[in-house]
Structures are given as C-alpha cells and as structure tokens.
Amino acid sequence: MKPVSPQDAARLRARATLRKGLHIALSYALLLAILGFAIFPFLWTLAISITDKQASGISIYDFPKSLFPPAVTLGNFYEVITKLSLGKYFLNSVIITALTVAGTLVVSALAAYPLARLQFPGRGLVFGAIVSTLVLPTEIAFIVNVLTLRDLGLLGTYAGVVLPLIATAFGIFLMRQAYLAIPGTLMEAARMDGASELQILWRVMIPLSVPSLTALGIFTLVGTWNAFFWPSVALLTNDELLPMSVAILKLKGQFNYDVFNVAAGAMIMMIPVLVVFFLAQRFFMRGLEGAVKG
Amino acid sequence: MKRQALTTTLIAYAFLAPALVLMGLFTFYPVFYGSYLGFTDYTVADLASGEGPRWVGLKNLEFVLGDPLFQTGLLNSLKYLLVVPVLQIASLAVAVLVNQKLPLMAFFRVGYYIPVVTSISLAAVMWEWIFQKEGFLNWSLQLLNLMNAEGRFNWLLNEHTALWAIMLVTFWRGFGYYMVLYLAGLQSIPAELEEAATLDGATAWQRFWLIIVPLMRPTLLLCSLLSTIAALRVLEEIIVFTGGSGGPLNSTYTALLYVYNKSWGNMLNANFGVAGAAGLLLALVGFALSYLNFRLTREERSER
Numbered sequence: 001m002k003p004v005s006p007q008d009a010a011r012l013r014a015r016a017t018l019r020k021g022l023h024i025a026l027s028y029a030l031l032l033a034i035l036g037f038a039i040f041p042f043l044w045t046l047a048i049s050i051t052d053k054q055a056s057g058i059s060i061y062d063f064p065k066s067l068f069p070p071a072v073t074l075g076n077f078y079e080v081i082t083k084l085s086l087g088k089y090f091l092n093s094v095i096i097t098a099l100t101v102a103g104t105l106v107v108s109a110l111a112a113y114p115l116a117r118l119q120f121p122g123r124g125l126v127f128g129a130i131v132s133t134l135v136l137p138t139e140i141a142f143i144v145n146v147l148t149l150r151d152l153g154l155l156g157t158y159a160g161v162v163l164p165l166i167a168t169a170f171g172i173f174l175m176r177q178a179y180l181a182i183p184g185t186l187m188e189a190a191r192m193d194g195a196s197e198l199q200i201l202w203r204v205m206i207p208l209s210v211p212s213l214t215a216l217g218i219f220t221l222v223g224t225w226n227a228f229f230w231p232s233v234a235l236l237t238n239d240e241l242l243p244m245s246v247a248i249l250k251l252k253g254q255f256n257y258d259v260f261n262v263a264a265g266a267m268i269m270m271i272p273v274l275v276v277f278f279l280a281q282r283f284f285m286r287g288l289e290g291a292v293k294g
Numbered sequence: 295m296k297r298q299a300l301t302t303t304l305i306a307y308a309f310l311a312p313a314l315v316l317m318g319l320f321t322f323y324p325v326f327y328g329s330y331l332g333f334t335d336y337t338v339a340d341l342a343s344g345e346g347p348r349w350v351g352l353k354n355l356e357f358v359l360g361d362p363l364f365q366t367g368l369l370n371s372l373k374y375l376l377v378v379p380v381l382q383i384a385s386l387a388v389a390v391l392v393n394q395k396l397p398l399m400a401f402f403r404v405g406y407y408i409p410v411v412t413s414i415s416l417a418a419v420m421w422e423w424i425f426q427k428e429g430f431l432n433w434s435l436q437l438l439n440l441m442n443a444e445g446r447f448n449w450l451l452n453e454h455t456a457l458w459a460i461m462l463v464t465f466w467r468g469f470g471y472y473m474v475l476y477l478a479g480l481q482s483i484p485a486e487l488e489e490a491a492t493l494d495g496a497t498a499w500q501r502f503w504l505i506i507v508p509l510m511r512p513t514l515l516l517c518s519l520l521s522t523i524a525a526l527r528v529l530e531e532i533i534v535f536t537g538g539s540g541g542p543l544n545s546t547y548t549a550l551l552y553v554y555n556k557s558w559g560n561m562l563n564a565n566f567g568v569a570g571a572a573g574l575l576l577a578l579v580g581f582a583l584s585y586l587n588f589r590l591t592r593e594e595r596s597e598r
Contacts (some may be wrong), residue, residue: 023498024396027391027394027396028396030391031391031392031398031402034388034391034402034406035402035405035406037466038405038406038408038409038466038470039405039408040430041417041420041421041424041466042408042412042420044420044423044424044430045419045420045423048423059428060423061426061428061429061433063430063433106312107312107313107316108313110309110310110312110313111309111310111312111313111314113309114305114306114307114309114310115310118302118305118306119302120299120302120303120306120307121303123306126310126314129314129317129322130313130317133317133321133322135584136321136322136325137325137573137574137576137577137580137581138321138324138325139527139529139550139553139573139576139577140324140325140328140329140553140569140570140573140574140576140577141320141321141324141325141328142324142557142558143324143328143331143553143557143558143566143569143570143573144323144324144327144328144331145320145324146557146558147341147566148319148320148323148324163316163320164316164319164320164321166316167312167313167314167316167317167320167321172313197302197305197309198305201309222411225413226411226412226413226414226415226416227413228413228414228415228530228533228534229529229530229533232533233558236558236561245413245415245416246415248415248416248419249415249418249419249534252419253537259423262419263419266416266419266420269413269416270412270413270416273411273412273413274408274411277407277408277411278404281404281407284407284410284411284474285400285403285404285407285474285477286474286478
C-alpha cells in the first residue's frame with residue numbers, strides 16, 4: 001500500500017465532509033417534499049375553511065392565491081354549525097365513539113383475563129375461535145349484520161352501530177399480553193387474602209395494565225371517529241344519528257354545495273383526531289398492529 | 295378441589311361471555327349464514343314479505359361468474375393490487391430516510407403519520423379538490439410544463455385515470471402506517487453493515503437494494519400480505535369517491551363494490567343470494583393470495 005501524504009489525507013477528508021454535507025442536504029430536501037405530499041391536503045383545506053368568501057372573486061382554484069387567503073374569517077365554521085346543523089352530527093360522532101371505546105375496553109379487559117390467567121376446560125378452543133376471526137372473510141359480514149340488527153330492532157340506533165364493533169381479537173390479545181406480563185406472585189398474594197377473581201381483575205390486573213388500556217382506547221377512538229362504511233350501513237334507515245364521517249359526504253353530495261362550509265366541516269372533524277394523535281403519538285409510533293390499511 | 299375447578303370454569307366463561315356472544319352474533323354467524331345465503335334465492339322482497347331463503351345450489355355462483363360486472367369488478371380489484379409493491383418499497387425507503395441520526399426526524403415521522411389518522415371521507419373531500427380539472431394537481435403539472443391548459447381534465451372523471459387517482463389516495467393514507475412497521479424492523483439491522491458498505495463505496499441506492507431490502511424481506515412479505523388483503527377488499531375508497539357507482543364507465547368498479555351494490559348499497563334491488571355468492575368468490579381469491587404469500591414466506595424461512 002502507498003503511504004498517504006498529509007495533503008492527500010486533508011483533501012480526502014474535505015471531500016468526505018462535502019459528500020456528507022451533500023447527503024444531508026439531499027435528505028432534508030426529500031423529507032420536506034414527502035412532508036408536503038403528506039400534509040398539503042390539510043393545509044389547503046385549512047386555507048379554504050378560513051377564506052372570507054364575501055370578498056369578491058374568490059375561487060378555491062385560483063392558485064397560488066387560494067393557498068394564502070387574502071381575507072380571513074371564522075364565518076364558515078359558524079355557518080356550517082348553525083345552518084347545516086353540523087353540531088348534531090358532531091354529537092353523534094362523540095356518542096358513537098364514546099360507547100365504542102367504553103364497550104371495547106370492558107369486553108376486552110374481561111375476556112382477556114381468563115385467557116391469560118385461568119385454567120379451565122375449553123380454553124384452547126375459545127382461544128382458537130378468537131384467532132380465527134382474523135382470517136374469516138369478515139368483509140361480507142355486513143350483509144347479514146344488517147338483517148340481524150333489523151330482527152333485534154336495533155337497526156338505525158346507536159346500539160346497532162356499536163355492538164358489532166366492540167368484541168375484537170385485537171383488543172382481547174392486547175389485554176391478554178398486558179395481563180401475562182404481570183407477575184403471578186401478585187395474584188397469589190391477593191388470592192391468599194381471599195380476593196375473588198373479579199376483585200383481582202379490578203384491583204390488581206386493571207391498575208397494572210393502564211398503558212395497554214390507554215393504547216387500546218386511543219386506537220379504538222381514532223378508528224371509530226374516522227369509520228365510514230359500517231356506520232353508513234347500520235344507519236341506512238336513520239339519517240338523524242349519522243356521525244360526521246358520513247354526514248360530511250352527504251353535505252358535499254348536495255347540489256350546489258358550498259366548498260368553504262364543507263372545508264370548515266372537514267376541519268371540525270379533523271381537529272379532535274389531530275389533538276388526540278399529537279398527545280398520544282408515542283402509542284402510534286411504536287408500531288402496534290392497529291387497523292390494517294391498504 | 296373439584297368444586298374449586300368448577301367455580302373457576304364458571305367464572306372464566308362469565309368473563310368471556312360478552313365477547314363470545316358478540317363475536318358469535320356479529321362475526322361467526324354472519325360469515326356462515328352469509329355463505330349459506332350464497333346458495334339460496336333471497337331478495338329484499340322476500341325479506342319484506344317474511345319469506346325465507348330458498349336453496350338453489352350453484353345458481354348464484356354461476357350467475358356471478360358469468361356477470362360481466364363482477365368480472366370487471368374482480369379485474370379492477372386485482373389491478374388495485376399494483377399499489378402493494380409500490381406502497382411497500384416506498385414505505386421502506388421512507389423508513390430508511392427517517393431512521394437517520396439527524397435532527398427533526400421525530401417531527402417528520404409524526405407528519406407522515408397524519409394521513410393514517412385521517413378518515414377516508416375527509417380524504418375524499420380534500421383529494422377531490424386536488425383532482426379537479428382546475429385543481430391543484432393539474433396546476434402543478436402545468437407549472438412543471440408537463441401539461442398545457444387545454445390538456446387539463448378531471449382525474450376522477452376519466453376512465454383511464456380514475457382508478458389510479460384513487461390508488462394514489464390509498465398510497466397517501468398507507469405509507470406512514472407501513473413506515474412505522476418498517477422502522478421497528480430496521481432496528482434489527484446492525485449499523486456496522488451499512489457503514490462497511492459505505493466504506494466500500496456503495497451508493498445509497500445500492501445499500502438500499504442490496505442490504506436493506508434483502509435483510510427486511512420477512513417484514514416486507516408480512517406487510518405485503520396485510521396490504522394485499524386490504525387492497526383486494528377495497529370498497530370504502532370507491533364509495534366515497536364515486537358515490538358507490540364505480541364510475542366512470544365502471545372503471546373503478548371493484549369486486550367488493552359488487553357485493554355492496556347487490557345488497558345494502560342498492561337496498562330496493564337487494565339480492566342477498568347473489569351478494570353472498572360474490573362475497574364467497576372474493577373470499578376464495580383472498581385465501582388463494584394469502585396461501586401464495588404464505589408459501590413464499592415459508593420458502594424464505596426454510597432457506598435460513
């Protein structure tokens with residue numbers, strides 16, 4: 001090998017530094033471009049929602065002016081709530097989401113306990129049945145579920161939307177994992193003290209599983225708030241109870257719809273999700289297998 | 295001691311009861327009863343008059359297989375699978391990009407995840423404006439001199455572009471989700487491996503295809519399976535963008551949309567027998583694709 005002179009070494013080092021700097025600059029350029037792709041639709045919708053449409057000659061397609069509204073107002077938000085009764089649909093979303101989250105937490109926390117901690121005949125069978133829901137072709141279940149809800153008199157009610165959603169393999173397995181991580185000695189101690197299984201669940205398991213319960217609650221909350229297909233089918237016969245996710249498209253489907261009001265409605269629907277997401281981002285960024293996306 | 299065991303069993307099933315009842319009623323029963331309906335004649339008129347389903351054997355399956363609309367739907371659903379490789383490779387590349395030890399990476403990750411927590415109905419509202427004739431996409435293309443004012447068109451109303459436009463939205467809502475899954479997998483690749491390759495003069499492009507992609511193959515295949523099943527079942531996207539019509543000229547009509555439009559999507563003409571048969575056929579295709587993927591992953595495992 002040829003010895004490297006000090007000058008050569010310095011030149012090589014300089015070149016390496018330059019290359020590294022170029023690489024970093026290129027990385028950030030790419031990162032920013034992708035960020036633009038990811039959030040541009042929101043930025044534009046936000047701009048439309050606060051545009052003062054009374055100011056003459058405003059078109060949402062007048063680029064780049066429409067991205068930077070010359071006159072700003074909150075009037076569109078006021079209009080969409082008062083004239084188009086978005087408040088009603090917002091409340092429906094809140095009720096459906098709250099019931100689904102509460103139901104999922106209770107059902108999962110209860111069902112996971114015997115699967116994780118009790119020995120009983122049929123345990124393997126029950127476990128297998130719950131696993132099998134992951135591979136069953138559930139995409140056709142909606143056909144029959146509407147018939148079932150009709151027979152139960154639940155079609156077009158909040159309960160009809162919520163009940164089919166709350167028993168999920170995902171929720172039960174998440175809680176089971178949490179219970180399995182709790183040391184068995186704690187349970188034994190509680191049993192020695194004469195605690196019942198329900199007391200053990202409530203006083204020992206649940207308090208020690210708060211992180212998993214929170215994660216399950218947040219995933220369910222975001223998923224339910226955003227859900228479109230099932231509520232639109234389960235509430236086929238009752239427009240009054242539609243959540244915002246379905247109502248916003250009805251609003252947009254109306255003849256001669258007002259883009260500014262629709263944009264304001266979209267923002268009203270998005271903001272709660274964004275707040276929850278920013279507060280709980282670590283749950284999402286940890287890569288838990290949540291709802292599967294295309 | 296025997297009594298104790300009995301009590302435990304009773305308690306166990308009491309705790310399991312809500313989950314088992316709900317799953318039985320709303321997951322197992324509909325899948326099996328829905329499959330049974332596929333072999334019967336059962337329409338919304340029968341439902342109204344209180345008539346039960348009548349067994350007709352394979353009649354519905356034959357009808358569905360011969361129905362050009364279902365064939366178009368299945369073809370479009372399979373075409374939709376093209377989004378899978380693009381989405382997976384791009385998500386992995388984005389994961390590699392945000393996995394660098396540089397400032398602000400957490401910020402970018404959070405930004406990329408925002409589309410994942412966006413409702414499909416909001417995505418439809420926002421992206422429809424982008425795809426308009428006067429919309430942002432055409433304006434950008436004009437700015438880049440890739441299109442002139444006369445050449446502008448609405449991407450969702452052109453039968454050659456509508457499905458691709460909707461696939462772009464699926465991509466937009468999916469890449470942040472898979473990025474997070476790949477980030478978890480990337481932690482297991484030793485940094486020395488990449489450093490050594492860099493010292494040997496490998497470009498970023500070579501490092502990606504020759505080191506990261508082969509090492510991430512198990513995760514890539516798993517994510518591809520998840521993504522394939524979701525893409526084959528594409529329905530919501532089509533409903534929100536086309537109002538359930540699958541237009542223009544059925545160019546976005548998918549197999550599951552057929553199931554939907556033969557049942558509750560078109561309530562007054564609902565034919566649950568035909569819908570159930572079409573659902574069964576789609577499920578079979580899904581199983582076949584999953585099996586294919588499973589075989590691929592198994593070969594992968596036995597090679598190691």
